[in-house]
Amino acid sequence: MYRYDGIDKEFVADRAAEFREQVNRRLAGELTEDQFKRIRLMNGLYLQLHAYMLRIAIPYGTLSARKLRKLAYIAKTYDKGYGHFTTRTNLQLHWIKLKDAPEILEHLAEVEMHAMQTSGNVIRNITADPFAGATADELDDPRVWAEAIRQWSTLHPEFTFLPRKFKIAVTAAAKDRAALRVYDIGLALRRGRSGELGFEVMVGGGLGRTPYLGPTIREFLPTRHLLSYLQAILRVYNRYGRRDNIWKARIKVLVASLGAEEFAKQVEAEWEKSEQEPVDLPDTELARIRGWFTPKFATLAPASEAFEQAKAADPEFARWTRHNVHPHKQPGYAIADVSLKTPGQTPGDITSEQMEVVAELGERYSLDDIRVNYQQNLLLPHVRLDDLPAVHAALKAAGLATPNMDLVTDIVACPGLDYCSLANARAIPIAQDIARRFDDAERAELIGELKIRISGCINACGHHHVGHIGILGVDKKGEEFYQVTLGGSGAEDAALGSILGPALPANKVAEAVEQMVDVYLRERTAGERFLDTFRRTGVAPFKEAVYADAH
Amino acid sequence: MPTLIKSQGGRMVLANDPFTHVDDEEALPPGDVILSLARFQTEGEGLLSDGRSVGVRLTTDEEVEALAYDLPRIAVVALKFPKFLDGRHYSNARILRDRFKFPRELRACGDVLREQAGFMLRCGFDAFEPADGSTPEQWERATRRYRHVYQRGVDARVPAFVERSS
Numbered sequence: 190m191y192r193y194d195g196i197d198k199e200f201v202a203d204r205a206a207e208f209r210e211q212v213n214r215r216l217a218g219e220l221t222e223d224q225f226k227r228i229r230l231m232n233g234l235y236l237q238l239h240a241y242m243l244r245i246a247i248p249y250g251t252l253s254a255r256k257l258r259k260l261a262y263i264a265k266t267y268d269k270g271y272g273h274f275t276t277r278t279n280l281q282l283h284w285i286k287l288k289d290a291p292e293i294l295e296h297l298a299e300v301e302m303h304a305m306q307t308s309g310n311v312i313r314n315i316t317a318d319p320f321a322g323a324t325a326d327e328l329d330d331p332r333v334w335a336e337a338i339r340q341w342s343t344l345h346p347e348f349t350f351l352p353r354k355f356k357i358a359v360t361a362a363a364k365d366r367a368a369l370r371v372y373d374i375g376l377a378l379r380r381g382r383s384g385e386l387g388f389e390v391m392v393g394g395g396l397g398r399t400p401y402l403g404p405t406i407r408e409f410l411p412t413r414h415l416l417s418y419l420q421a422i423l424r425v426y427n428r429y430g431r432r433d434n435i436w437k438a439r440i441k442v443l444v445a446s447l448g449a450e451e452f453a454k455q456v457e458a459e460w461e462k463s464e465q466e467p468v469d470l471p472d473t474e475l476a477r478i479r480g481w482f483t484p485k486f487a488t489l490a491p492a493s494e495a496f497e498q499a500k501a502a503d504p505e506f507a508r509w510t511r512h513n514v515h516p517h518k519q520p521g522y523a524i525a526d527v528s529l530k531t532p533g534q535t536p537g538d539i540t541s542e543q544m545e546v547v548a549e550l551g552e553r554y555s556l557d558d559i560r561v562n563y564q565q566n567l568l569l570p571h572v573r574l575d576d577l578p579a580v581h582a583a584l585k586a587a588g589l590a591t592p593n594m595d596l597v598t599d600i601v602a603c604p605g606l607d608y609c610s611l612a613n614a615r616a617i618p619i620a621q622d623i624a625r626r627f628d629d630a631e632r633a634e635l636i637g638e639l640k641i642r643i644s645g646c647i648n649a650c651g652h653h654h655v656g657h658i659g660i661l662g663v664d665k666k667g668e669e670f671y672q673v674t675l676g677g678s679g680a681e682d683a684a685l686g687s688i689l690g691p692a693l694p695a696n697k698v699a700e701a702v703e704q705m706v707d708v709y710l711r712e713r714t715a716g717e718r719f720l721d722t723f724r725r726t727g728v729a730p731f732k733e734a735v736y737a738d739a740h
Numbered sequence: 741m742p743t744l745i746k747s748q749g750g751r752m753v754l755a756n757d758p759f760t761h762v763d764d765e766e767a768l769p770p771g772d773v774i775l776s777l778a779r780f781q782t783e784g785e786g787l788l789s790d791g792r793s794v795g796v797r798l799t800t801d802e803e804v805e806a807l808a809y810d811l812p813r814i815a816v817v818a819l820k821f822p823k824f825l826d827g828r829h830y831s832n833a834r835i836l837r838d839r840f841k842f843p844r845e846l847r848a849c850g851d852v853l854r855e856q857a858g859f860m861l862r863c864g865f866d867a868f869e870p871a872d873g874s875t876p877e878q879w880e881r882a883t884r885r886y887r888h889v890y891q892r893g894v895d896a897r898v899p900a901f902v903e904r905s906s
Contacts, residue, residue, distance in 0.1 A: 196888045196900045203886045227824070228855065310825065340890045340900065346862035347834055350827025427831045428803070462839060467892045474901035 190251055190558055191336050191481040193301040200343070201298040204305060208232050209291035216288060233307030234290055238610050241285040243293060244307040249317035249335040249359070250278035250561035254552035257559055259300040261544035263293055272544070274529060274537040276601060276652055277356070278316050278561040279307055283608050305343065310351045312342035312423070318360040318367050319562035322482055323570040325518035328378050329386060330482045331361040334415060337470055337478060341416050348423045352430035353438035355423070368563055368679035370394045370402040371655060373440050374422060379409060387411045392422060392452065393444030396649035400685050401441040404449035406456060413472075417465035421456045424463075429455075484556045484571060489521025493574035506581050508630060509592040514577065521574055525555075527567035527584060528591040528599070532624035535617045536602045537565030546587040554580050563652075564601055564640075566594065591630075597639045597706065598624040601652055605645030605662060606669075612645035614662025614669035614695075619643055622699040627706075636706055639719045642677070655679035657720045658702060659686045671698050675705070675731060676723045690732050704734040744847075745876050747866045752880035755867070759795055759816060761849070774818050774847075777802050780810075788813055797849070800828040804836045811842055816867075821850035830863045837864035837894040857882035862893030 193201075208228075215225040226236075233244040245260070252260075260280055264272045267289045268282040275281055285293070297303055306313055317335040321327065338357055342348070348355075358367040361378035369375025375391035387409040394403025410418050422440075431437045444452045500507040513526035527547055529537050539547075547567055551559035554576045555569035562568060567589075572580055584590035593599045600623060603609065605616030620643055627633050642656030653659035659674035671693050674686030693701055706719070708730050713722045723731070746755040759772045764779050768787075774795035775784065787794050795816030796807060807814065817836060819829040829848070836842045847867035848860050854874045861883050870879065889897045898906075 194904070196903060199887050200890075200900075203888075207885050231855075310827075343890045344858075344886065345891060346859040346893050347830045348827070349859055350825055350830065350856075352827075424831050424834075428828055432800075432826060432828075464838065470901055471905065473905050477904065 190253055191248075191332070191478065197301065198298070201301070201303045201305075204232075204303060205291065205294040205298045208294055212287060212291050227309075229290075230308045231305070231311075232290075232294065233304035234285070234287075235308060236610075237283065237608055239608070240283065241287055241290065242608070243282045243285045243290060243304060244275070245280045245282070245297060245302060245304050246307050246314040247278050247280060247302075247561055248339050249315055249321070249332050250319050250563075251321075251332065252551070252559040252561065253300075253557050254548040254559070256300045256302055257544050257548040257551065259296060259302070261541040261548065263296055264544070265541040267293055270542075271538055271540045273535070273604065274539065274561055274565045274567070276563045276565060276603070276650060277314055278319075278563055279314055280561075281604070283604070308354075309349075310353050310355075311349050312338075312345065312351075312355045312357065314356075315339050315342070316356075316358045316367055316372075316563065318362055319560040319568055320362070320366055320515070320524060320570065321560075322484060322558075323517050323519075323522075323524050324362055324364075325516065326364060327360075327362040327518075328380055329361045330479070331359040331378060332482050333475065333479045334361075334376065334378070334388075334412070335359045336481075337416065337475065338419065341419070341470075345423075347420075348427060351423070351427055352432045353435070353440075355426075355440065357419075363681070365679075365681040365683070366562065368652070368655065368683075370683035371396055371400075371652070371679055372403060374419070375403055376415075378412075381409050381411075385411060388415060390418070390422075392456075393441040393449070395439050395441040396652060396654050397439065398436060398647040398649075399442065399445075400649070400654040401445055402683050402685065403441070404444065406444075406449055406453035413469055414465060416470060417463060417468040418456075418460055420468050421460035421463060425452070425455050425459055484558065486519045486522065486556075486571070487573075489519075489573060489575075491520035493521065493577075496574040496577055499578040503578075505585075505592075506578060508634065509581055509590055510577065512592045512594045512596060512634070513590070517571070519571075523572050523574055523577060525569045525572045525577065525580055525584075526594045527569065527589050528593055529566050529589070530593055530599045530624065531588050531591045532598050532628040533621055534588075534624075536600050536620050539567075543587050543589060546583060546589065550580055550583055564595075564599060566599070593630070593633055595638045595640060596633045597627045597636050597641065597702075598633055600624060600641045600643060601656070602643040603645050603650035605643075605651075609645060611648055612662065613647075613664035614645050614671065616643045616645040616651055616660075616662060619660060619662075619671065619695065619698050623702050626699045626703055636710070637718055639706070639709075640678075641702065652679060653677075654685045655683065656686060657718075657723070658705065660698060663692055665692065669695050671695065673698075673701060673735075675728060676720065678720060682720075687728060689728060690736050693735075701735045705731045708734045743870060743873075745868045745870060745874070745879050746845075747861060752876040752883070754876050758793070761797065761818075772815070774816055777806060784810070784813075795845075795847070798829075798832065800826050804832045804840070807836075808840060811840055814844070816845040816847055817842065818847040818849050819865075821848065821852055824851045824853050824856060830859060833860070833863040833865055834894065854878055854882040858885060862889070862895050862897065864894035 391403040602620040606612040644651035655677040677686030772793040793815040797818040
C-alpha cells in the first residue's frame with residue numbers, strides 16, 4: 190500500500206494548518222458564512238440539514254488498520270460513534286462541529302489521510318477496482334495509476350475551478366468493478382497489439398438528471414502519456430464546459446452536445462499542441478509508486494483442508510463463502526467481503542466498534558490491507574483460505590457477515606432526506622423495508638444476483654439509473670413518491686434503466702420489488718440473472734405485476 | 741485606483757500601475773491603457789503608433805488564441821475574472837505562457853481573492869489586482885502555504901516527483 194514520504198506528509202500538514210487558520214477566521218467573525226463556504230468546501234466540509242458533514246477521502250478505497258482505527262476514533266470522539274461509506278468509497282461523518290474540524294484534519298494527517306477535494310468543482314477522490322492487486326484477471330495494479338493521478342490532481346493550479354465536479358475511476362481488469370461508464374473519465378487498462386499496456390479512455394459518463402454512459406474517445410493510450418492526456422481532456426472541459434447552468438455543467442453535457450467524435454478530436458488537437466514530457470511522470474517516479482504496491486504473499490498450497498472442512502461442517506459458513514468470498518490470484522488466498530448491509534441497517538453505515546474489528550482482521554489476516562467498494566461494503570483482499578473460518582466467525586460476531594454480496598439485500602442507498610438538504614425523499618427507510626422483506630438468506634440466494642440502487646433525489650448519489658432495479662425518490666406535492674427503473678447496470682454490460690410506470694408511494698415500494706422478483710422467478714430460464722430475464726422479456730410482465738391493482 | 745501587486749524576483753511587492761483600465765464607453769484618457777479586445781482591435785493600432793503602451797483585457801468568454809498575432813505588440817494581457825469560481829482564465833494563462841511564450845505582464849483582475857493566489861502564480865500570472873484588499877504580505881503568504889507542489893507549473897517550483905529523484 191502506498192505510504193507517504195516526507196513530501197506527502199508535509200503537504201497534508203500544510204493543508205491542515207491552512208484550514209485551522211481559516212476556521213479561526215470564521216469563528217472570530219472575520220469571514221461570513223458565505224465567504225467561508227467556498228473555503229470549507231475545499232476541505233470536504235458541507236453544511237447539511239442538522240450539522241456539518243465531513244467527507245473524508247479514501248483514495249482508491251484503500252485503508253490500512255491504522256487508518257481505519259483512526260476513523261473509528263474520530264467517529265467516536267467527534268461524531269456519534271459511526272460513519273457512512275459512500276458510493277465514491279469515501280467516509281462521511283454527519284454530525285461534526287465546525288470547531289472540531291481542524292483537529293479532525295490534523296488527526297487524519299497523522300495517518301496519511303485528508304479531506305481534500307471531496308467537494309467543490311475539482312478533480313475528486315480517485316477510485317479504482319477494489320480487487321486491485323488481488324484478482325487474477327488484472328493486467329497491472331490499477332492503484333499505481335490511481336495514485337499517480339491522485340498526486341497530479343492534488344491542488345492542480347489549472348483545474349481547481351472547473352465548471353463542475355470531476356470524477357475519475359481506474360481499472361485494469363476485463364471485469365468492471367468501478368462503474369467506469371458512469372464516470373467523468375473512466376480508464377480501463379488494456380494490452381495493445383505489441384504487448385504494450387495502455388488505457389481505453391471513456392469520457393462523459395454520469396448519472397444525475399441527465400444520465401449518460403461515457404463513450405470511448407480513445408481505444409488505446411500508451412500508459413506513459415496518461416497525465417498529459419488527462420490534462421488535455423481537463424483543459425478542453427475547463428475552457429468549453431458550460432458555466433451558465435449548474436445542471437448542464439458536467440463534462441457529460443459537453444461530450445453529448447459536441448458528440449464523442451468531435452470532443453475526441455478537440456482533445457487530440459489540444460494534446461498534440463501541448464508539451465507532454467513536462468507533464469507525464471518519469472519512469473523513476475512510477476517505479477517508486479509501484480514499489481509500494483507489492484504485497485508479500487506466502488507460498489501456499491492452492492487448496493486448504495481447514496477451509497474445506499469448515500464449509501462441509503457449517504452451512505452458514507459455506508453460504509458466506511459462496512457469496513462473500515472471491516478467488517485470488519495467489520494460490521491459497523481469497524478475497525473476503527465485509528457486508529455493511531445487514532437487513533435493517535443503513536446501507537454503508539459502520540460503527541466505531543465495527544471499524545475496530547475490521548481493522549484488527551485486516552491487520553492480522555489481510556496483509557494490513559482493507560478496501561472500500563462503491564457498493565458501500567468493505568473487503569479484505571488478501572485472506573488465506575486457512576484463515577477464512579476465523580475471519581467469518583469474527584465478522585459474524587460483529588454483525589458484518591451477512592452473506593449477501595450482489596444479492597437483493599445488498600442495496601446501495603444515498604443518505605437521502607434523513608441527512609441531505611438536496612434530497613426530495615428518504616432513501617434509507619426504503620432500503621430497510623426491502624431488506625427486511627428479503628431477510629431470509631436462503632431465499633436471497635435463490636433469487637441470485639440482483640442489484641437494487643436507491644437515490645433520494647435526481648442527483649443520483651445512490652446510482653439508481655444503473656441498478657437492476659433503480660428507485661428514485663421524488664416529491665409530489667409534499668409527499669414522497671418513488672419512481673422505479675429496471676434493467677440498468679454499472680458493470681461491463683453497462684446500461685441505463687428504463688422506467689417501469691407511474692411513481693409509487695413509499696409504502697408500496699418494497700411490495701413492488703417483491704412482485705417483480707416473483708415475475709423474475711416465474712419467467713427465468715436456467716442461469717439467467719434478474720437483469721438477463723428483464724433484458725429478454727422487456728418491461729411488460731413486471732409492469733403488469735406491479736400495477737395490476739390499478740386496472 | 742486599484743491596488744496592483746506584482747511578483748518580482750520571487751517576492752510580492754506593491755507596484756505603481758502606469759496603466760489605466762478603460763471601459764468601452766469611456767473616453768480615452770492619456771497615457772498607457774488597458775482595453776477590451778474589441779476596442780483594441782479598432783483603436784489599438786493608432787494608439788501603438790502614438791507610442792503608447794497598450795494592454796488587452798479579456799473576458800472569460802474570450803480566448804487567448806484571439807491575441808496570437810498581436811502578442812508581440814501587447815504590453816499587458818489582463819484576464820478578468822467575473823467571479824472567482826470561473827476558472828477558464830487559468831487555462832488561458834497556461835496557454836499564453838506555455839504555448840505562446842508571452843514574456844510580458846500577465847495580470848489577474850476582477851474577482852481576485854487571496855485564496856486563488858497560489859493557483860494564479862503557478863499558471864503564469866505575475867500581476868494581481870486583489871478585490872479583497874489583500875496586502876502584498878498576505879498575498880505572498882498565500883502563495884507560500886504549501887512547501888511542495890505535485891505538478892509542473894509555469895513558475896519555477898520543482899514538483900514532488902523531481903524533488904524525490906534529486
